[in-house]
Amino acid sequence: MSEPTPILQFGTSRFLQAHADLFFHEAATPRTVTVVQTTGDPSRAGRLAALADPRGYPVRIRGLSDGQVVDREIRVTSVRRTLSTATDWPALCRLAASETQAILSNTGDRGYQPQPADDAPAFDQAMSFPAKLYHLLAHRQAAGGAPLSIFPMELVPENGAVLRARVMQIARAQRAPDALCDWLQACVWVNSLVDRIVSEPLQPAGAVAEPYALWAIQAGPGVALPCDHPAVQLVPDLDEIERLKLHILNLGHTVLADRWLAAGADPARLVRQMMAGPDRAALDRICADEVLPGFAARGRGPQARAYLAVTLDRFANPFLDHRLADIAQNHPEKVARRIGAFLDWVGPDGHAMPELSAIARKAAS
Incomplete structure (x- = not known):
């Protein structure tokens, strides 16, 4: 039986490896993560396996900080499990309905764009990320799970509000019951901004990144930081x-x-x-x-x-x-x-x- 992971992460990018996943590893109270591949690309199977290697994957921090040279390597061990929406949807649903406490995503510049499959009444791998998220959250609500916090990290202004609006649009198109719509609205959709230059992938997993890093999270009702780390900051306004x-x-x-x-x-x-x-x-x-x-x-x-x-x-x-x-x-x-x-x-x-x-x-x- 795998170790419970309170964080469910959509996206396998080198940015996430050297940003959020590194912060979860370095946090005063470390957090553990299940990483989900949304594209279904079989060529990345090696990356998925390496991310969850118990020995960790390397992140090299290289650059200048306050005029001093920084050149160090960290073995990141926060990722304990990897899944794919293409092959592991039932297992993903079980996970989301039980141990998940927060969801984060970084699905690329086109991750929110609607797809024709979004109109399907049941999960389809060809769906956009918001549609996949809708069906996953609907499963959690039907299983009696509590509303949770959702931390989109895509470079979209007011990304939490934008993602919530798209998920609610899908819910209305699916004629979701009022109870589900109310439950979705009760989730905490967090606006955030991320900043770190992650320049180079390492194979099969890992990355090279600069010392500077920021994950700014906008304060609001029910918003709590996902981990205790100096680069993760609660701010009154992201603008x-x-x-x-x-x-x-x-x-x-x-x-x-x-x-x-x-x-x-x-x-x-x-x-x-x-x-x-x-x-x-x-x-x-x-x-x-x-x-x-x-x-x-x-x-x-x-x-x-x-x-x-x-x-x-x-x-x-x-x-x-x-x-x-x-x-x-x-x-x-x-x-x-x-x-x-x-x-x-x-x-x-x-x-x-x-x-x-x-x-x-x-x-x-």
């Missing part, structure tokens, strides 16, 4: 943190990715290499002439300047092999969310942003 990360760090990555694509998309090109060449000057110009004035127009100039200084140092981290090919995945969607949304936030009466506007128009065409 300021979210804007800084999305429109400086993420925007900066996407600007570099756009230039990388225009230059021929060398698959071996790294962020730190671009920061050591002429692309650094272009990024500095866009930040100085467009990004910082945009934040200043919204009354957040000092915060943006401080965050930008830290961000540029993170980009130039000499230890991290952060590939532009990874950043450029789903490039049009990232441009819309990171650059287009920044232009909308500043508004047409704000500071002129010709270079960012050009990137947004090109991606949308």
Whole structure:
């Protein structure tokens, strides 16, 4: 019999391995996790097995912190079990109905997009993550399980509220009973923001990451931190943190990715290499002439300047092999969310942003 795991995690990414799963391992009171693969990709069977290896998987933390070199490795042992929605749905339902206390997810940039199978009356592997979650929660409610906390970690503004709205939309389409709808509303849908550059996978599991890490969780009724760790913080409002990360760090990555694509998309090109060449000057110009004035127009100039200084140092981290090919995945969607949304936030009466506007128009065409 496997050890009970209070955390049920949807997603197997290297980000989660070097972020939440590492925090659960390092917490003052360690938490244990069951990791669920949602894609059903059989080629990742080796990763699933390695994640739950009792010896743990490696996470290498490399970079600079307060001017000091950090270069250490941790063997993460928080993952005790792995399942796949494609092959283990009955076992997953039993687990969710009994020992699960909290659910977290990081299902990628397209994880919330509706799929045709979402309309099916019973679970189907072709469903989107919110539809799979709906059927799993419905099973828990029918089995008499209590409402629980749900921590989406996708890079979507107000991700908890967005996921709840999509699950409730599915519930209404399925004509769910009032008791189930009330139960779903009683779950705690947590808005959160995550920040850590995880640059390189290790095989068969593990990752290389920078020292900087943040999991900011918005306070609200019933919200409790999933673990006691310095990088996991309860904050009154995510907006300021979210804007800084999305429109400086993420925007900066996407600007570099756009230039990388225009230059021929060398698959071996790294962020730190671009920061050591002429692309650094272009990024500095866009930040100085467009990004910082945009934040200043919204009354957040000092915060943006401080965050930008830290961000540029993170980009130039000499230890991290952060590939532009990874950043450029789903490039049009990232441009819309990171650059287009920044232009909308500043508004047409704000500071002129010709270079960012050009990137947004090109991606949308």
